Amino acid sequence: MSVVARLRGVGLRPTRQRVALARLLLEKGGRHITAEQLHGEARAAAVRVSLATVYNTLHQFTEAGLLREVIVDPGRSYFDTNTSEHHHFFDEGTGELLDIGADVVVSGLPLPPSGTQVHRLDIVVRVGPERR
């Protein structure tokens, strides 16, 4: 399905900026990207878009289910083009996120606190350079 159709499908007007950002984000697979990085890619691709719009767009896309936010770094938000349920390796040195594609099973979890329900379960495996 075209990017324009996907945007219409989630109720977002296919503006020049949203179409361009959606192309950068969604037409390659498995991306984990920050707002600054995406803004940089847009500029590199000669797409004129403000940083405010990049932030707006990332949040709207997330809201609409086209992206997922991954929280691994205090003070930096990553957005993930893989919206299926999955987990991550996070390299604290390079700041790189890597999908864990395999089926991971968690057992032994207690029930959530009463009055609350589980919204999401995130596993982050923090890795660093091998040292011995």
Added chain:
Amino acid sequence: MSVVARLRGVGLRPTRQRVALARLLLEKGGRHITAEQLHGEARAAAVRVSLATVYNTLHQFTEAGLLREVIVDPGRSYFDTNTSEHHHFFDEGTGELLDIGADVVVSGLPLPPSGTQVHRLDIVVRVGPERR
């Protein structure tokens, strides 16, 4: 062991500020606290300490293994007085962290990317108000 002895044990001078913060943090169990919150508690307890020192101290305590940093919120760092291996419920509404005390078992994890080794594995179960 006294707070002063614990500080000496990890090579930190027991200054007035560090002793007071350590008392607030370590003499009650199971705390998950931000720098601002701890600064507020210190002020409430008539401990004169600057916010910069609270940040310095939290990082030094973490470095020294007296605390653990928990990353669940972009733009806010939580520090955990429970330094044993454990996981968390995080209430996105209230910003509250709750320890998962039970033994949780994760199976099916692939090996870390080559050249890296696992430093830590964090599970965050994000919960919200029950809605139906």
Added chain:
DNA sequence: CAAGAGATAAGAATAATTCTAATCTGCGCT
């Protein structure tokens, strides 16, 4: 108790993000 390394504090600086309010544009309607 003097000296000096290390610690603290106030405020400036930084970084990521959000807000404001002015301008622009996609799109339904004629």
Added chain:
DNA sequence: AGCGCAGATTAGAATTATTCTTATCTCTTG
């Protein structure tokens, strides 16, 4: 095709959490 306007974009200011700077203070050791 042109109008009108809700919704979108923008530049820059504002906000928030955190870190940095540098002058002043205070533990520790002799």
